[in-house]
Amino acid sequence: MLRDDGVMLLEGTTAIVTGAGSGIGAAAAQRFAVEGAGVVCADIRLARAQQTVDAIVDTGGRAIAVEVDVRSSVQNEAMVDIAVREFGGIDVAFFNAGTIRPGNAVKLSEQDWDVVMDTNVKSIFLGAKHVLPVMADGGGGSIINTASVSGLRGDPSGIAYGASKAAVVNLTRCLATDHAAQGIRVNCICPGVIDTPPVRRMLADDAAREQVGNSNLLDRIGLPSEIAAAAAWLASDESAFVTGEALVVDGGLTSRSVALNMGDPRPR
Numbered sequence: 001m002l003r004d005d006g007v008m009l010l011e012g013t014t015a016i017v018t019g020a021g022s023g024i025g026a027a028a029a030q031r032f033a034v035e036g037a038g039v040v041c042a043d044i045r046l047a048r049a050q051q052t053v054d055a056i057v058d059t060g061g062r063a064i065a066v067e068v069d070v071r072s073s074v075q076n077e078a079m080v081d082i083a084v085r086e087f088g089g090i091d092v093a094f095f096n097a098g099t100i101r102p103g104n105a106v107k108l109s110e111q112d113w114d115v116v117m118d119t120n121v122k123s124i125f126l127g128a129k130h131v132l133p134v135m136a137d138g139g140g141g142s143i144i145n146t147a148s149v150s151g152l153r154g155d156p157s158g159i160a161y162g163a164s165k166a167a168v169v170n171l172t173r174c175l176a177t178d179h180a181a182q183g184i185r186v187n188c189i190c191p192g193v194i195d196t197p198p199v200r201r202m203l204a205d206d207a208a209r210e211q212v213g214n215s216n217l218l219d220r221i222g223l224p225s226e227i228a229a230a231a232a233w234l235a236s237d238e239s240a241f242v243t244g245e246a247l248v249v250d251g252g253l254t255s256r257s258v259a260l261n262m263g264d265p266r267p268r
Ligand SMILES: NC(=O)c1ccc[n+]([C@@H]2O[C@H](COP(=O)([O-])OP(=O)(O)OC[C@H]3O[C@@H](n4cnc5c(N)ncnc54)[C@H](O)[C@@H]3O)[C@@H](O)[C@H]2O)c1
Pocket: 018, 019, 020, 021, 022, 023, 024, 025, 042, 043, 044, 045, 048, 068, 069, 070, 071, 096, 097, 098, 099, 119, 146, 147, 148, 149, 190, 191, 192, 193, 194, 195, 196, 197, 198, 199
């Protein structure tokens, strides 16, 4: 994974990835390691984080696993302390852990609302609270948050998830605004439908999978590695002039209007 000039995108850096035990987080942790970063793989499921670490170490990379519930300030602080102790600082933080609880306003429980908000939004506030001073001391850094296309529009039965991901988009802009002067860039990624375990569970039958795949312009579900590639770019100096951005990586899902059909734009 060398650039034309032979330099890896994240050589000599340290990156934290939350939700690194599965899906997008696991792919990003592995991509960051390939690009030369030492990676702190954080997840509430330590065994899963360790599997990601093993895959990284097996291919010559540097990584450690840390058990973290991202909803806890104390555990976020401990994660940051471990990163500094093991790797000497933090250059990149990919706040990616997230969860879904389906339901409309009538059916969703208050408890599930709180779980989603705490896991998807409060976690980023708490992670940033502890990471930002370390990054500022080191002269800067890059924070990437995982939002979603669900934060840009209304999905059926997605009231908590959609609200949480919309909050991530503007939390990203607020963090970028506050910390640009410290050399810290903050961006988020809005993935479309990506082939990870929760999506596989939701789209268990082939017909549902095909229907969702066909809803974007590229006629397929995205890969975790395709979000990892966007995260690696945002983490690196290649995106040095990008901050406060919500980068949509969805195969054109949100570009395509379903409101008005003026004829099929795609020749078949
Ligand atoms: N897969 C998609 O289609 C898709 C689309 C848009 C956004 N996203 C977002 O991408 C992110 C990753 O999702 P994924 O699809 O890879 O899911 P996933 O379930 O494969 O991975 C999520 C990881 O987060 C961990 N996690 C959950 N709660 C946690 C907590 N409280 N503390 C620490 N870790 C916790 C889980 O253990 C899991 O390993 C989420 O924020 C999700 O909302 C996913």
